Amino acid sequence: MPPGVLPKGARGRILTAALRLFADLGYGGTSVRDICASAEVQATTLYVHFPSKEDVLAEIIRLGHEELLRRLREALLAAQPDPREQLVALVRAHVLSHCEHAMLAVVASAELHALSEATAAPIRVVSAQAERLALDVVERGITLQLFNCPEPALALRAISSMGQRAAYWFAPGCGKTPQQVADTFADFALRIVGAQNKN
Amino acid sequence: MPPGVLPKGARGRILTAALRLFADLGYGGTSVRDICASAEVQATTLYVHFPSKEDVLAEIIRLGHEELLRRLREALLAAQPDPREQLVALVRAHVLSHCEHAMLAVVASAELHALSEATAAPIRVVSAQAERLALDVVERGITLQLFNCPEPALALRAISSMGQRAAYWFAPGCGKTPQQVADTFADFALRIVGAQNKN
DNA sequence: GTCTATAGATAGATAGAC
DNA sequence: GTCTATCTATCTATAGAC
Numbered sequence: 347m348p349p350g351v352l353p354k355g356a357r358g359r360i361l362t363a364a365l366r367l368f369a370d371l372g373y374g375g376t377s378v379r380d381i382c383a384s385a386e387v388q389a390t391t392l393y394v395h396f397p398s399k400e401d402v403l404a405e406i407i408r409l410g411h412e413e414l415l416r417r418l419r420e421a422l423l424a425a426q427p428d429p430r431e432q433l434v435a436l437v438r439a440h441v442l443s444h445c446e447h448a449m450l451a452v453v454a455s456a457e458l459h460a461l462s463e464a465t466a467a468p469i470r471v472v473s474a475q476a477e478r479l480a481l482d483v484v485e486r487g488i489t490l491q492l493f494n495c496p497e498p499a500l501a502l503r504a505i506s507s508m509g510q511r512a513a514y515w516f517a518p519g520c521g522k523t524p525q526q527v528a529d530t531f532a533d534f535a536l537r538i539v540g541a542q543n544k545n
Numbered sequence: 546m547p548p549g550v551l552p553k554g555a556r557g558r559i560l561t562a563a564l565r566l567f568a569d570l571g572y573g574g575t576s577v578r579d580i581c582a583s584a585e586v587q588a589t590t591l592y593v594h595f596p597s598k599e600d601v602l603a604e605i606i607r608l609g610h611e612e613l614l615r616r617l618r619e620a621l622l623a624a625q626p627d628p629r630e631q632l633v634a635l636v637r638a639h640v641l642s643h644c645e646h647a648m649l650a651v652v653a654s655a656e657l658h659a660l661s662e663a664t665a666a667p668i669r670v671v672s673a674q675a676e677r678l679a680l681d682v683v684e685r686g687i688t689l690q691l692f693n694c695p696e697p698a699l700a701l702r703a704i705s706s707m708g709q710r711a712a713y714w715f716a717p718g719c720g721k722t723p724q725q726v727a728d729t730f731a732d733f734a735l736r737i738v739g740a741q742n743k744n
Numbered sequence: 745g746t747c748t749a750t751a752g753a754t755a756g757a758t759a760g761a762c
Numbered sequence: 763g764t765c766t767a768t769c770t771a772t773c774t775a776t777a778g779a780c
Binding site for chain 1: 773774
């Protein structure tokens, strides 16, 4: 879990335990009893802090998507105005977030379908804002003739796919550091959009 | 479901219904009763054809991975010996398979963790064979100095990620045909590995 | 907030008549 | 192979004493 967003006490322990179990066994494969046992609270204490098991999942997924959007915004703000640098900054932040908070990213994307449509709707808004950030950068790069990319929408799908899947295969000790993966995938993103060399 | 692999009669209907439900609700979110109702058989008929719900999932996942491997092998055999053509053929087959059998691909990858390790092991072997095909092509391209690719393992991760994720977002009527996606992603793959122009 | 007890529904799986 | 009936376990969620 990203630092600072986790409530203290039983509520925070429940979220942490639920995240780990949802990532391992899936939402449907995890019981409220499992979560409470892992959080070391009584089997019914979850209902003191959340109305239902689904609300626990919703909170985790919301935290996941908001954390990603926050990091993408931060990266874009700190980048030089050159679309190439902006794309590199976005991809690096995207990949790092997925490697460093792999379980959160997995649950946030794989279990979104388990939420009711009403619960998922505001989360989809956050997710759409993140896509918008990247689309604006790519379109500006094309307009400035710095990118040679006939299918920008598919290019974005491809680039975000690389980062999303990293949450599944990346593990500390897999032979790469998150920074190496982020740097390499940022280079791949530049190749995909057909970025001109800087010099 | 790919043609020709589906048994006739109740067993085939059960597999078809289970695939749709696993894709929509997840393995843990689907009950045996749901499957039988959707397959229009009695609630206990599933146990005539399968020892357990997990065996239904295992069969679906096995079919999914074997179908993908079959298509990749076929594509590679039909390709010119130039690593660039081979990579294009593999990526096209990979993307087409994931677009045309999206539910199968989603279930085969997302629910693999729901299988016991003993059941998953032979399926992982099939999956490893598919990776091997692609790795051999990329390494040969590097050896022949047709590819400029300092991180071949990460390049393969990136390329397979594009195709895998396509199963999630692609839908008939999304504005692209499977062929368009396949052609575009094959081009992205060439860009990622830094393929030299042919002329 | 934490405990025991338990409601009410549903899960996977089985038995046996036909 | 199909049906009815059902076993046993487990699920989410609630009630109420402390």
